[in-house]
Amino acid sequence: MRFLKTPPAHDLTYSDVFMVPNRSSITSRLDVDLASTDGVGTTLPIVVANMTAISGRRMAETVARRGGVAIIPQDIPPDVVGETVDKVKGAHPVFDTPISVTPHTTVGEAMSLLGKRAHGVVVVVEDGRPLGTVSEADATGVDRFAQVHEVMSDDLAIVSPDTSPEAIFDALTARHLHVALIVDQDRLLGVMTRRHAIRSTLYRPALDPDGKLIIGAAVGINGDVAGRAESLLSSGVDVLVIDTAHGHQEKMITSLKAVREVRDRLAESGGRRIPLVAGNVVSAEGVADLIDGGADVIKVGVGPGAMCTTRMMTGVGRPQFSAVLECAEAARGAGRAIWADGGVRYPRDVALALAAGAGSVMIGSWFAGTYESTGNLLADAEGRMYKESYGMASARAVKLRTRTQSGFERARAGLFEEGISSSRMYLDPERPSVEDLIDSIVAGVRSSCTYAGASNLEEFHRLATVGVQSSSGYEEGRPLHASW
Numbered sequence: 276m277r278f279l280k281t282p283p284a285h286d287l288t289y290s291d292v293f294m295v296p297n298r299s300s301i302t303s304r305l306d307v308d309l310a311s312t313d314g315v316g317t318t319l320p321i322v323v324a325n326m327t328a329i330s331g332r333r334m335a336e337t338v339a340r341r342g343g344v345a346i347i348p349q350d351i352p353p354d355v356v357g358e359t360v361d362k363v364k365g366a367h368p369v370f371d372t373p374i375s376v377t378p379h380t381t382v383g384e385a386m387s388l389l390g391k392r393a394h395g396v397v398v399v400v401e402d403g404r405p406l407g408t409v410s411e412a413d414a415t416g417v418d419r420f421a422q423v424h425e426v427m428s429d430d431l432a433i434v435s436p437d438t439s440p441e442a443i444f445d446a447l448t449a450r451h452l453h454v455a456l457i458v459d460q461d462r463l464l465g466v467m468t469r470r471h472a473i474r475s476t477l478y479r480p481a482l483d484p485d486g487k488l489i490i491g492a493a494v495g496i497n498g499d500v501a502g503r504a505e506s507l508l509s510s511g512v513d514v515l516v517i518d519t520a521h522g523h524q525e526k527m528i529t530s531l532k533a534v535r536e537v538r539d540r541l542a543e544s545g546g547r548r549i550p551l552v553a554g555n556v557v558s559a560e561g562v563a564d565l566i567d568g569g570a571d572v573i574k575v576g577v578g579p580g581a582m583c584t585t586r587m588m589t590g591v592g593r594p595q596f597s598a599v600l601e602c603a604e605a606a607r608g609a610g611r612a613i614w615a616d617g618g619v620r621y622p623r624d625v626a627l628a629l630a631a632g633a634g635s636v637m638i639g640s641w642f643a644g645t646y647e648s649t650g651n652l653l654a655d656a657e658g659r660m661y662k663e664s665y666g667m668a669s670a671r672a673v674k675l676r677t678r679t680q681s682g683f684e685r686a687r688a689g690l691f692e693e694g695i696s697s698s699r700m701y702l703d704p705e706r707p708s709v710e711d712l713i714d715s716i717v718a719g720v721r722s723s724c725t726y727a728g729a730s731n732l733e734e735f736h737r738l739a740t741v742g743v744q745s746s747s748g749y750e751e752g753r754p755l756h757a758s759w
C-alpha cells in the first residue's frame with residue numbers, strides 16, 4: 276500500500292482515508308479471489324468476533340459455509356464448545372440446516388423457532404422424512420395452540436443432493452416456492468433457497484482437511500489457560516485465539532507460550548498444527564513480542580469496537596487504520612499475519628483494513644443484528660426486530676466470567692468495566708441475515724480490488740493507493756436517501 280501524498284504525522288481511522296483507482300486489467304469483479312492470506316484456511320477474510328451475544332453455533336456454521344470463520348468466546352464452558360464444534364462439523368457444507376419440528380408441535384412453538392435461521396420456513400418431519408413446511412404466511416391468523424400438521428403446506432420441492440444449484444433455482448422459480456428440501460434416501464439433509472443456490476456458486480466453504488466446516492474458539496489469560504487450550508484443541512477447533520484487552524503484557528506472553536507448548540505436543544502426537552492467534556495490540560513492539568511468544572496471527576485493535584468504552588475510560592488505544600498498517604507491516608516482515616479487530620461498520624472498512632495489510636478482518640457488533648447471532652429475536656414497541664448485545668469487558672460479561680467467585684469479588688471486578696452492558700442491534704429489514712451482510716461486504720471488497728487492479732488480496736495490499744480526507748470528504752461519499 277502507498278499513500279497518495281505524504282501521510283500526516285497523526286494517526287488515522289478508517290473514516291479518515293480513501294482509495295484512488297489504479298489502471299486495471301481485471302475485467303470482472305468475479306475474477307477476484309478473496310481467499311485470506313493469514314494461513315487459517317478461510318476463503319473469505321472474515322472472522323466473527325468472540326463475543327457471547329454474537330458468535331455461536333448457527334453463526335459459525337453459516338459464516339464457514341461462505342468461507343469465513345467464527346470464534347466461540349472464552350466464557351463458554353469447554354464441554355459446550357465441544358458440542359458446538361461437533362454440531363458445526365456435522366453440518367452440511369453447502370445446504371443450510373433445516374429447522375425441523377414434529378407434526379404435533381404447536382404453531383406458536385414453530386413460529387418462535389422461525390427467527391433462528393434466515394430461510395423462513397420450519398420443516399415438519401416424521402421419521403426423518405419431510406411432510407410439509409410452515410412459513411409465517413401459513414401461520415397468520417391461526418390459533419397459536421393449533422398443531423403444525425393442520426396448517427403446513429405440502430407443496431414441496433424435494434430434490435436430491437446431487438441436483439445443481441442452477442436446477443434448484445429454476446425449480447423453485449417455476450413452482451413459485453421459497454425453499455427446496457434436500458432429501459437423501461428419505462432423510463432430510465438440508466434446505467436451499469434461491470438466494471442460497473446463487474451463493475453456493477459464488478462462495479467456497481471454509482473446510483478442514485476432512486471436508487468439514489471450520490470453527491475457532493478463544494481462551495483468556497486467567498485460570499487454567501493451558502488446560503482450556505488442550506480441551507479446545509482436543510474438541511477439534513481449527514484456530515485458537517488467546518485474547519485479552521491488553522495483549523502486550525507479561526501474562527499474555529506466558530499464557531501464549533503455555534498454549535503453544537500444548538499445541539505443539541498435540542501436533543507432534545499426530546494432530547494438526549492449529550494456528551494460534553493472540554492479541555490485542557496496536558504497535559509493532561506488541562506484534563514482535565507476541566510473535567516471539569509463538570503467535571501465528573496477531574489480533575490488532577484497542578478501543579475501536581462498537582461495544583468498547585476503553586478509549587473514553589482510559590484515553591488508551593489507537594486509530595484503527597494506522598494500528599493495522601503498522602502492525603501488518605511488522606507481522607509481514609516476520610512472515611506472520613494480523614487480524615484487524617473492531618470498528619468495522621461498512622464494507623469500505625473491510626476493504627481499507629485489507630489494503631493496509633490485514634490478513635482477515637474481525638467483525639462483532641455489525642453481525643449482532645442478524646438472525647444467526649446467539650441472542651433471541653426481540654421486537655420493540657414499533658415492531659422493529661432487534662437482538663440484544665453487550666461488550667466482553669462490560670459489567671455484564673465480567674459478572675458472567677467471574678461466576679465462580681464470591682459475590683464481593685464479582686461486584687469488585689464489575690467496577691472495572693470497559694464495555695457496554697446492553698445495546699439494541701436492529702436487524703436491517705433489507706439484510707436481516709449475516710449472509711446478506713457478507714454479500715454486501717464481498718460485493719464491496721471485490722469491487723475495491725478491481726479498482727486497485729488486483730485479482731487477489733496480496734496484490735490488493737501491494738497496489739492500493741490511499742489518500743487522507745477531511746470529514747467533509749467522508750461526508751461527500753455518503754449516499755443520500757432523501758432529498759436535500
Ligand SMILES: NC(=O)C1=CN([C@@H]2O[C@H](COP(=O)(O)OP(=O)(O)OC[C@H]3O[C@@H](n4cnc5c(N)ncnc54)[C@H](OP(=O)(O)O)[C@@H]3O)[C@@H](O)[C@H]2O)C=CC1
Nearest residue numbers: 495496497518519520521555576577578579585667668693
Ligand atoms: N480490543 C479492545 O479494545 C478490547 C477488547 N476487550 C475484550 O474483552 C474481553 C475481556 O478481556 P479482559 O478485560 O482483558 O479480561 P480477561 O478476563 O482476559 O482478564 C484480563 C486480565 O489482565 C489483567 N489486566 C492487567 N491490565 C489490564 C488492563 N489494562 N485491562 C484489562 N485487564 C488487565 C486483569 O487483571 P485485573 O482485572 O486484576 O486488572 C486480568 O487478570 C476480551 O475478549 C477482550 O478482547 C476488552 C477491552 C478492550
Ligand SMILES: Nc1nc2c(ncn2[C@@H]2O[C@H](COP(=O)(O)O)[C@@H](O)[C@H]2O)c(=O)[nH]1
Nearest residue numbers: 324580581583617618639640666667668694
Ligand atoms: N473495550 C472493549 N472492547 C470490546 C468489548 N467487547 C468486545 N470488544 C472488542 O471489540 C471487537 C469487535 O468490534 P466491533 O466493532 O466489530 O463490535 C472485539 O473483537 C473485541 O476486541 C468490550 O466490552 N470492551
Ligand SMILES: [K+]
Nearest residue numbers: 578579580583
Ligand atoms: K469504541
